[in-house]
Amino acid sequence: MSKEIPGPKTRAVLERGVPLFLNGLNYEKEATRAARRGFRAASQLVIDRAKGDFIWDVDGNKFIDFQNGWATNPLGNAHPEIIEAVTKAFERYGFHYDHPLRYELAEKLAGIMPGNKLPRFSYEVSGTEAAESAVYMAMCYKRRRHVISFSSSYHGNSIGTKVMSGGAPEYKPYLEGWRGGVISAPFPYSDHVPAGMTEEQYSDYCLWYIDTHIPASVAAKDNIAAVLIEPGLAEGGNWIPNKVFLQGIRKICDKNSWLMIADEVLTGLGRTGKMWAVEHYDVIPDIMVVGKNLSGGIEPCAGVAARDEILGDNPEFTAGSTFAGTPAGCAAGLKTLEIFERDNVVEHAAKLTEIAEGIMSSWERKYEIVRQVRGNGLLIGVSFQSPEGKDEDANWWYSRAVRGQMLQNGVWAISDREDTIRMYPALNMEEKTLRDGLAVMEEAIAKINREGQNVGDSPAWPTGVAGF
Ligand SMILES: Cc1ncc(COP(=O)(O)O)c(C=O)c1O
Incomplete structure (x- = not known):
């Protein structure tokens, strides 16, 4: 099967965006830049319909969905039971700030937080707001x-979260003066271990930097409130920290009286095959940021869970916004958690993980262009390298x-900024669909591995900057 991607209807819609949107304005410039660097700008899809494990673009092409609304549809696309629950909440409450569902969902969340140690909850609309608020x-x-x-961490796109996120300076120009109290620390990437170091030595160095270098040279330890960490950098390239590192962060926080904030917006609620990614590390944070999956893929719902005393007695802290904890958002969260429990969704995700690992574990060995297969549960990344040992552009x-x-x-996956393809299958994906999707991926890898830059079947028509 071979399709014209993007098809004529998709192109027409994307072209309508040229005078309307940011990427529209950048569109031609970026496409030219991509061409100059030797690759086509990656294709973009415009969705016509989404259901379960699949999406259809406006040209009628069907795709297995490994993009998953950017890891936001834990139960697949447009889950009918969540839509029904959200519709009922709209019909009953419209929008009001206070309603029983916000209490019900907070109680439910308290019951599933790691070690039952984070009983209080503060609602926000998005993961961005929740990360800032935490x-x-x-x-x-x-x-x-x-x-x-x-x-390389990612916590959102507001000014506050941009300066707290890692990533290249181009992602946050003009904010140099806004860094304020944010101190950046190195993260131990498994794929970029400095020459002469083992992976263990590298992660020890990163811990030393935080525990020793920062208090000695950057900020007094008594003026540091917290360490904000993703227990799995997702947007930054699906980097998974090792156990020693995350446990080391917990120890350093305890020793110095700093709070540990885990941003589980993407890793949380089953994405890694456990309810929370921190459970893989036997670590309990003091504060946890939650979003994405909690929406059930239907209606925004996010927030911050915290230890009793942190939210129970914190008179100077204020947070939230008009639409934080809407009836519809809370209904989506409640129904999602109900289905998680009823259908053993997290266990299913763990089973899918085993299948994916079984299929993908040989790829580094089999294909020269595959640099690293990495992930935690259904947070999956495959990074690529140029066999000719060329520069970063060639890897891209x-x-x-x-x-x-x-x-x-x-098959629809993400390759937005990096040499890495990222995939976030639904946690309840059919086993066969996962296998089919990975078989397509392996065929694609084998073909590109074999034919290299002579491969001639991508469309010449450039369709935007990022591959999402
Ligand atoms: C770890 C993490 N934190 C925060 C955010 C921001 O969430 P949102 O896009 O819902 O504002 C994201 C989004 O990808 C994320 O991955």
Whole structure:
């Protein structure tokens, strides 16, 4: 099967966006830039219909969905029971701030937090707001001005979360003066271990930097409120920290009286095959940021869970916004958790993980262009390298070429900024669909591995900057 991706209707819609949207304005420039660097800008899909494990674009092409609304549809696309629950909430309450569902969902969440140690909850609309709010909560509670966050981390797109996120300076120009109390620390990437170091030595160095270098040279330890960490950097390239590192962060926080904030917006609620990613590490944070999956893929719902005393007695802290904890958002969260329990969704995700690992574990050995297969549960990343040992652009070319080939053959994955293809299958995906999707991916890898840059089946028509 080979499709024209993007098809004529998709192109027409994307072209309508040229005068309307940010990426529309950048569109031609970026496409030219992509062409100059030797690769086609990655294809973009415009969704016409979404159901369960599949999506259809406006040209009628059907795809297995490994993109998953950016890891936001834990039970697949447009889950009918969640839509029904949300519709009922709309019909009954419209929008009002206070309603029984916000209490019910907070109670439910308290019951599933790691170790039952984070019983209080503060609602927010998005993961971005929740991440900011968590940091401010820690600062007010500790009455301290600094927070430590990590290179390549991603916490959102507001000014506050941009400066707390790692990532390249191009992602946050003009905000240099807004960094305020944010201290950036190195994260131990498994794929970029400095020459001469083992992976263990590298992660020890990162811990040393936080525990020793920062208090000695950057900020007094008594003025640091918290360490903000994703227990699995997702947007930054699906980097998974090792156990020693995350447990080391917990120990350092305890030793220095800093709070540990786990941003589980993407890793949380089953994405890693456990309810929370921190459970893989036997670590309980003091504060946890939640979003994405809690929406059931239907209606925004996010927030911050915290230890009793942090939210129970924190008079200076204020947070929230008009639409934080809407009836419809809480209904989506409640129904999602009900289905998780009823259908053993987290266990199913763990089973899918085993299947994916079984299929993918040989790829590094089999294909020269595959640099690393990594992940935690259904947070899956495959990074690529140029066999000719060329520069970063060449690595990017390979990830985009593989993704393009996957699209041609009916599988939708993300390759947005990096040499990495990222995938977030629904946690309740049919086993067969997962196997089919990974078979398509392996075929695509084999083809690009074999034919290299001579591969000639991606469309010449450039369709935007990022592959999402
Ligand atoms: C770890 C993490 N934190 C925060 C956010 C921001 O969430 P949202 O896009 O819902 O504002 C994201 C989004 O991808 C994320 O991955």
